[in-house]
Amino acid sequence: MSITRRDFLNQVAIAGGYAATFSAMQALGMIPRAEASTLPSMPADFGKGRKVVIAGGGIAGLTAAYELRKAGFEPVVLEAAKRPGGRNWTARKGTTVEFIDGTKQECSWDEGHYFNMGPARLPSIHKHVLGYCSELGVELEVEINTSRSALMQSAAMNGGKPVEQRRVMHDTRGHLAELLAKAIDQHTLDDLMTPEELKKLRYLVKGFGDLDADMKYKGTERGGYAVARGAGPVQQKFHTPIPLSELLEADMTKGEFYEEHIDWQATMFQPVGGMDRIPYAFAASLGDIVRYESPVSEIRNTARGVEVTCTQSGKPVKLHADFCICTMPAPILKSVKGLSRQTIAAATAIKANALYKVAWEAPRFWEKENNIYGGISFLKEMVDLVWYPSAKLFSDKGVIVAGFNLEREDDGSLTPFGKLDMSGKLAESRRSVEILHPGHGGDLTKPIYINWAQIPYQLGCVGQTDLPDAQAAYAQLNEPDGRVWFAADWLSRLTGWQEGAILSAHRAIAGIAGHVKGTAAAA
Amino acid sequence: MSITRRDFLNQVAIAGGYAATFSAMQALGMIPRAEASTLPSMPADFGKGRKVVIAGGGIAGLTAAYELRKAGFEPVVLEAAKRPGGRNWTARKGTTVEFIDGTKQECSWDEGHYFNMGPARLPSIHKHVLGYCSELGVELEVEINTSRSALMQSAAMNGGKPVEQRRVMHDTRGHLAELLAKAIDQHTLDDLMTPEELKKLRYLVKGFGDLDADMKYKGTERGGYAVARGAGPVQQKFHTPIPLSELLEADMTKGEFYEEHIDWQATMFQPVGGMDRIPYAFAASLGDIVRYESPVSEIRNTARGVEVTCTQSGKPVKLHADFCICTMPAPILKSVKGLSRQTIAAATAIKANALYKVAWEAPRFWEKENNIYGGISFLKEMVDLVWYPSAKLFSDKGVIVAGFNLEREDDGSLTPFGKLDMSGKLAESRRSVEILHPGHGGDLTKPIYINWAQIPYQLGCVGQTDLPDAQAAYAQLNEPDGRVWFAADWLSRLTGWQEGAILSAHRAIAGIAGHVKGTAAAA
Known part of the structure; x- marks a missing residue:
């Protein structure tokens, strides 16, 4: 940026604040118009x-x-x-959540704990909301949307035991790469690409799946270690890959592709103290x-x-x-x-959809025992995700979101979760945490459950104009x-x-x- | 965790601190032995x-x-x-970096700015170093190792113009998925998998590459938009995919696979104020x-x-x-x-390797103009990466690392960068920033260059025992x-x-x- 341009922008900023500066920068061609x-x-x-x-x-x-x-x-x-x-609503100590059916919940968590019942993430590509945060002095911190130590679980995979996300992600990639390498080596793609391109593709595929010299997938450091690294003569070992048949049967694709949705990609933010x-x-x-x-x-x-x-x-x-x-x-x-x-x-x-979330106060067993700092675990149960807090990492207790999904299908019919009464819903939420973190379902306390279709003056969450x-x-x-x-x-x-x-x-x-x-x- | 177990651990913690608690938890089978x-x-x-x-x-x-x-x-x-x-050394205002050849640099950056010349990241799977931080009261914050808004650049790709990482990553995935879908549909894999598995594989591959109903890759929201989303009737458009031939020629694999090395995976941390x-x-x-x-x-x-x-x-x-x-x-x-x-x-x-890093103080053009908050851009130049700060996001200026690589090959010969004199090295560092962020090479000020092979009592960086x-x-x-x-x-x-x-x-x-x-x- 030349001094002249910067001076100009400073003047614009003083006169018109963030929005004017932003417009001026766009006019100067300095900002790609990510959101218009x-x-x-x-x-x-x-x-x-x-x-x-x-x-x-x-x-x-x-x-x-x-x-x-x-x-x-x-x-x-x-x-x-x-x-x-509106739907930007944060529960914390003293918050009352009242449904139109009369259900009333009072939040009594420790000071500083909170639950963003509506929006909970700010993508860094959402420039205007970040701009207002800057202009209004709202302090932001990183919202950790992905942790490779978070878990994935399905009865069809690993004997039903939860697996670190890094294994599922990289075993999947490894198997896909091995299959693609086979296709290359069986000349399936010869009519699509030149020999030179095929050679480069083979190199890309090898790296992509971390295949061995024979283009076989035998596990990867990306998936973590079955025998840990250490000092001295110890020789670490990769995990044995989860068979492709299990990965296909388990279908963890929701979790595998989650972080790559444009609005859920790194880097993400959250306001310090609540949305x-x-x-x-x-x-x-x-x-x-x-x-x-x-x-x-x-x-x-x-x-x-x-x-x-x-x-x-x-x-x-x-x-x-x-x-x-x-x-x-x-x-x-x-x-x-x-x-x-x-x-x-x-x-x-x-039609507005009927999103729900359930949050609990709990000791941070996910950090202490699983090295999970933020991110989301996925499982194939009625409550199919558990979302760990990015706030106050390393402290004693935190707020964990166990369940974030729909109570109604697009056609208006109730989802299996939507059909349960509140105690059934809370039990399902707790059960999913217990499956991912055996022995810890009972550590969850003081639940707060929100169903946006039940909130006065909202009667739903996101208008389904898509x-x-x-x-x-x-x-x-x-x-x-x-x-x-x-x-x-x-x-x-x-x-x-x-x-x-x-x-x-x-x-x-x-x-x-x-x-x-x-x-x-x-x- | 039952109360009894927790009480026991609390007693252990009081008596023996973090290490004892950790050992006890491992003994109880409560912690997977990630690092031994x-x-x-x-x-x-x-x-x-x-x-x-x-x-x-x-x-x-x-x-x-x-x-x-x-x-x-x-x-x-x-x-x-x-x-x-030792090599955990942070430069900030007042730091003198003196080489054995007599080269002397004084750091005069603004208060609060720093440069971790040695280690700069704490993986969340490195439990012992995190444990000592906790025990010693070292405050940690998230180190953002990946930003999908960071850039990739090669003369062979997109006419040489830098591209957001999200496009390179997802165009690559899309093309790979389309090729694999072709292999499936041409029955190349029929002898390896059952028809039921192939059906599931097809579903996985479709989602993996975000392919259309015909299993073709036509671009994806994961890669961002050529015509931005907005309010009202505007209709966003995906980017036209970068041709596979360009992606193969450009070979951005270093950047594409970087974040998946086990020790560089999310979540990562850094001490507030410097390593x-x-x-x-x-x-x-x-x-x-x-x-x-x-x-x-x-x-x-x-x-x-x-x-x-x-x-x-x-x-x-x-x-x-x-x-x-x-x-x-x-x-x-x-x-x-x-x-x-x-x-x-x-x-x-x-042999200890000869790692170098170059850092500069600069206004945060990468945040303001590119929505890059942390993460690393990659390019195919002598200085092949630019690493953005995770500290003090949204502030006016920051410290950007332009160059982190080797001065010597494993065989002892100098790399092309290693052959340059210091002013040549700084020029290369600046040039890479200019290529990624046209117009901003000149914004870089007050460089600090470290070559660990030149540091007294070190004479190298990492002992190459691998x-x-x-x-x-x-x-x-x-x-x-x-x-x-x-x-x-x-x-x-x-x-x-x-x-x-x-x-x-x-x-x-x-x-x-x-x-x-x-x-x-x-x-």
């Missing part, structure tokens, strides 16, 4: 005198208020709950712009703007504004009065309904991610800015 | 009245002194340098047991023990003791007087020379790792303990 924001550049008095009511104080709503205020608008956020964040440090930082900045316990029931276009009705202290309160950004979840939005038939039909067409039959509804809600714009993670191509919520909020602001500019031009 | 310590359990008065001189205050020597003191011995560490740690926090914590605990600027020149067995001669303030000083643990590097050891011909021949036969022709020498030095035991990372199967140094120290102590028990039995 459409946040317009607006002078500080751009929105002067214009009110915007934002329905919903999750990440989309908070981002919208934060950026609108910067541009001189007067935003108000109406949030149904007592806290900011809700993000919405609380937004809320602290916004002050009384955010009004809690104010559920919105009606959003109506009027001749000169919008009229939004919420309930405060049991009474309806009407707010008038120039624009509205509605960030309410689809299962709630579909019952809001005053919006167009098309909007309501689209909201109704979008499903093919939701595309028309997705398109509809990405258009304004009069002066009402919609924003949410599920109105982006990053469903379920805070980055998607932010980009969607930026897009709603772009829509409002376009309207303001159009009005200004017409005036 | 032979440290004996010794009562606190076991070594009472017995002196041990330890030559060398690196990790092996410090560990030996620390454990011997616990068991009632009277250890003295004679360290040649002014500081503890030398470990030897300084040992040294703080040992106090005046460690004597600096006391290079050992002679170690001689006597009728009743050992006589060790070192130089202090220019004068020879003789120490008498019951035992000696010699941890001196092979290139130094071979010139020590008084040891047996076999010992000297073995020390002479062990070479086949070093096995006899390895065996020789793993036997005592009279009452002199040898300990070093290179006298273990974990050459180059602090864990190896620790295990080797434990083994030397076991040898001494055996001698003491033998004497006691005879008395």
